[in-house]
Amino acid sequence: MNVYAVVLAAVSSFVLGGLWYSPALLGRAWNRENGGDVPQGHPAKVFGVSFVFSLVAAFAFAWWLGPAPPLPHAVLSGLVVGLGMVAASFGINYQFAQRSTALWLIDGGYHTVQFVLFGLVLGLWH
Template sequence: MGDLNLWAILVAAITSFMLGGLWYSPALFGNAWNRLANDSRPKGDGHPARVFGVSFLFSLIAATAFAYWLGPNPPLPHALKHGLLAGACLVAASFGINYQFANRSFQLWLIDGGYHTVQFLLFGLVLGLWH
């Protein structure tokens, strides 16, 4: 862990957090996501500070694990390829399994799986460029 670029990991987590804000906003997929997820979301009054704080913590954990998987100073093509692999083939595919059993829509899976695919591509971009 000592050889990993902690600043790059932090920036990667921040980019993920910023992507989520845009991805799930009305400007992109927020309205569709709200419509599609409305029936399946647990109802509650999760405080925004808790929701955003926990979400950022998970982004930081994911970015750290991804950086560990890549190793120190990964070449950009390697980091991007692994970002696509992790986002689309590990995260989105795993979501797909859960979404099938939960009877969630294919469109909802595309939105959520797409977010995580782009998230890990951003992780790869930051970690592949910042040595």
């Protein structure tokens, strides 16, 4: 496993999240769909813990892919994991929590793109 590629994959996820949930993209819609009163924790804790989770996800995905995955396989695997596992699991929870389809599309879409990025990085950098 290329540890540097895993760290880069986690960083790419973090950058994607910053853009995805920014007011310039989907941040306003995400906030509205959450009722507009999303509790805010200490930024250092929120970002620090989020980055640790990104690292965990990137390491797990890299382990699952194995060493030197071919790029098409890695990217397709990212799509399958992101959409077919993570977003689908969110969908189950969101249905029981009575959360909106729009919120599911925002959050599930982010994680789908996140894992596709993981696959891109891990498929390119062995």
